[in-house]
Amino acid sequence: xxxxxxxxxxxxxxxxxxxxxxxxxxDELEKxxxxxxxxxxxxxxxxxxxxxxxxxxxxxxxxxxxLSGESIGAIMNFYDISQKDLLVIYDDLDxxxxxxxxxxxxxxxxxxxxxxxIAHTGSQEFNRIRVGIDRPKNGMSVPxxxxxxxxxxxxxxxxxxxxxxxxxxxxxxxxxxLEVMNQFN
Numbered sequence: 001x002x003x004x005x006x007x008x009x010x011x012x013x014x015x016x017x018x019x020x021x022x023x024x025x026x027d028e029l030e031k032x033x034x035x036x037x038x039x040x041x042x043x044x045x046x047x048x049x050x051x052x053x054x055x056x057x058x059x060x061x062x063x064x065x066x067l068s069g070e071s072i073g074a075i076m077n078f079y080d081i082s083q084k085d086l087l088v089i090y091d092d093l094d095x096x097x098x099x100x101x102x103x104x105x106x107x108x109x110x111x112x113x114x115x116x117x118i119a120h121t122g123s124q125e126f127n128r129i130r131v132g133i134d135r136p137k138n139g140m141s142v143p144x145x146x147x148x149x150x151x152x153x154x155x156x157x158x159x160x161x162x163x164x165x166x167x168x169x170x171x172x173x174x175x176x177x178l179e180v181m182n183q184f185n
């Protein structure tokens with residue numbers, strides 16, 4: 001069984017903020033698979049989806065970003081999901097707005113949600129999609145920037161990015177992640 005996780009913060013206050021781009025991609029997958037996240041357990045909202053004779057899970061941790069790994073680790077332990085069957089989607093300050101980067105492993109790179117995921121899964125070796133949000137301009141602090149909503153122009157430009165990330169997730173359900181990386185990087 002595969003697990004696709006979008007990182008973000010719970011609650012309407014954080015909707016469409018830069019830090020919640022992982023949640024936005026899970027929302028797109030919910031629509032595509034007609035699989036609302038209607039199960040609340042493991043400090044998260046999730047859905048078990050049947051696709052191509054297989055099952056996979058869509059998850060939004062409800063722990064706030066810095067504790068995301070608690071939810072991810074708990075659901076992985078319960079369903080006995082291996083590291084290679086985990087895909088985490090999150091924002092990245094070091095990529096330009098809208099740029100995506102797929103990787104099979106790596107450090108947290110300063111991202112607290114990924115630090116927590118590594119701590120609770122015990123490994124840096126899991127699949128990930130990093131979505132560029134760029135760095136703040138004009139002296140804005142990083143926390144204020146990541147918790148702010150995209151500008152209307154940025155939000156418009158993010159729609160095809162959300163769709164492309166969802167395409168990458170869907171492709172991973174059929175192909176090895178290395179092939180998905182080659183196709184989408």
